[in-house]
Amino acid sequence: MTAIEARDVALSFGETPALRGATVSVASGEIVAVMGPSGSGKSTLLHCLAGILVPDSGEIHFEGRRIDTLSETERSALRRDRFGFVFQFGQLVPELTAEENVALPLLLSGVKRGAALAQARPWFDRLGLTGLGRRRSGELSGGQAQRVALARGLVARPGVLFADEPTGALDSLTGEQVMELLVTSAREQGTTVVLVTHDARVAAYADRQVIVRDGKVNALVHS
Amino acid sequence: MSVPMTLLGLLEREPSHGYDLKRDYDTFFSRGKPLPFGQVYATLGRLARDGKIVVGEVEPGVGPERKRYVITERGATEVESWLTEPVEAEPNLQTVLFTKVVLALMLGRPAEEYLDVQRATHLRRMQELTEIKRSGNLVDTMLADHGLFHLEADLHWIDTTVARLDALRTMVAQR
Numbered sequence: 009m010t011a012i013e014a015r016d017v018a019l020s021f022g023e024t025p026a027l028r029g030a031t032v033s034v035a036s037g038e039i040v041a042v043m044g045p046s047g048s049g050k051s052t053l054l055h056c057l058a059g060i061l062v063p064d065s066g067e068i069h070f071e072g073r074r075i076d077t078l079s080e081t082e083r084s085a086l087r088r089d090r091f092g093f094v095f096q097f098g099q100l101v102p103e104l105t106a107e108e109n110v111a112l113p114l115l116l117s118g119v120k121r122g123a124a125l126a127q128a129r130p131w132f133d134r135l136g137l138t139g140l141g142r143r144r145s146g147e148l149s150g151g152q153a154q155r156v157a158l159a160r161g162l163v164a165r166p167g168v169l170f171a172d173e174p175t176g177a178l179d180s181l182t183g184e185q186v187m188e189l190l191v192t193s194a195r196e197q198g199t200t201v202v203l204v205t206h207d208a209r210v211a212a213y214a215d216r217q218v219i220v221r222d223g224k225v226n227a228l229v230h231s
Numbered sequence: 232m233s234v235p236m237t238l239l240g241l242l243e244r245e246p247s248h249g250y251d252l253k254r255d256y257d258t259f260f261s262r263g264k265p266l267p268f269g270q271v272y273a274t275l276g277r278l279a280r281d282g283k284i285v286v287g288e289v290e291p292g293v294g295p296e297r298k299r300y301v302i303t304e305r306g307a308t309e310v311e312s313w314l315t316e317p318v319e320a321e322p323n324l325q326t327v328l329f330t331k332v333v334l335a336l337m338l339g340r341p342a343e344e345y346l347d348v349q350r351a352t353h354l355r356r357m358q359e360l361t362e363i364k365r366s367g368n369l370v371d372t373m374l375a376d377h378g379l380f381h382l383e384a385d386l387h388w389i390d391t392t393v394a395r396l397d398a399l400r401t402m403v404a405q406r
């Protein structure tokens with residue numbers, strides 16, 4: 009079954025064409041790496057798939073439903089309830105503790121504070137962050153903050169996790185730990201993952217890799 | 232991996248029986264291809280002949296495994312210089328891939344498609360190695376890492392070469 013799909017999507021920023029007929033389909037539970045040179049349109053594609061940007065033409069479908077024609081309010085509800093996000097720099101909310109950050113998606117969809125925090129806490133042990141739940145993001149290393157961001161992306165058991173260079177700011181070994189956790193947790197939860205990365209060693213964790221070039225998606229051609 | 236140097240290195244650690252050497256070799260260095268006992272003893276024989284090891288006293292007891300091998304000064308010096316000497320940094324300009332790309336351009340063939348297929352092949356191998364890492368022990372992981380970093384370097388070269396193909400095509404056409 010297809011989880012999420014872009015059909016012939018085009019999008020320009022003013023004069024700059026970022027996507028020119030991008031088509032990609034990700035099966036439910038699949039982990040797909042989106043690779044390609046800088047400026048090729050990877051992040052733009054991810055933002056279109058996630059309903060953050062609306063394409064100029066083409067269609068986006070999530071679980072068989074067209075989502076690019078939804079209103080901004082409906083798309084934002086969809087993002088909140090069904091999608092998770094991890095970006096290159098964790099982008100934790102500095103005023104909140106680490107565990108409040110993890111609980112945030114639950115709080116935003118109306119889960120009571122106690123219940124949300126109770127769901128957030130077990131993530132700290134499994135991510136090797138035991139005892140760090142009360143710290144604020146300024147008191148965490150880059151690798152720790154990125155693991156907190158990963159937990160936040162997955163805590164609400166999203167249908168799709170969108171990750172844009174989630175290991176981009178980390179050294180190889182820390183990046184590897186984050187990828188290991190991402191893959192293991194996504195598999196356990198059956199979460200579909202769209203992973204943007206220019207790093208082949210990160211992409212190698214995915215089930216399948218596609219390459220974006222000049223705003224189009226190329227499947228890898230095997231010999 | 233050089234078997235004689237590895238066995239010599241293991242003996243530098245401590246005097247050992249052939250059986251122990253084989254076991255340690257298989258654990259760390261054999262990569263799924265156990266070292267045959269025949270090769271262990273043949274190698275030890277040559278090392279002894281060359282004065283790099285000596286055979287210790289035969290120990291009393293039952294079974295065939297009663298000889299202990301001991302490294303000599305000459306053997307230890309050889310281990311030392313082998314460890315200190317860097318491995319030759321290969322001048323990668325003559326790699327198969329390079330030759331393929333230039334030839335393809337000379338023959339007016341689609342070099343970019345060949346490189347795309349190569350990229351896919353590399354990525355598939357990287358996927359396999361990552362799987363090994365995720366399920367294996369520390370030794371497997373370290374060896375897989377070595378492969379992964381090399382494949383990654385090749386991929387960087389492939390990406391950069393794809394970006395340079397037009398320039399390269401022009402250069403090749405001018406000759």
Ligand SMILES: Nc1ncnc2c1ncn2[C@@H]1O[C@H](COP(=O)(O)OP(=O)(O)OP(=O)(O)O)[C@@H](O)[C@H]1O
Binds near residue numbers: 024026050206
């Ligand atoms: N908000 C924006 N406003 C104007 N142009 C943009 C904007 N976002 C992206 N672009 C342009 O769209 C093109 C695709 O950008 P995109 O961010 O999708 O690339 P990318 O593949 O993610 O690159 P990178 O690997 O560097 O992150 C580029 O030419 C970029 O300059």
Ligand SMILES: [Mg+2]
Binds near residue numbers: 050051052
């Ligand atoms: Mg980007």
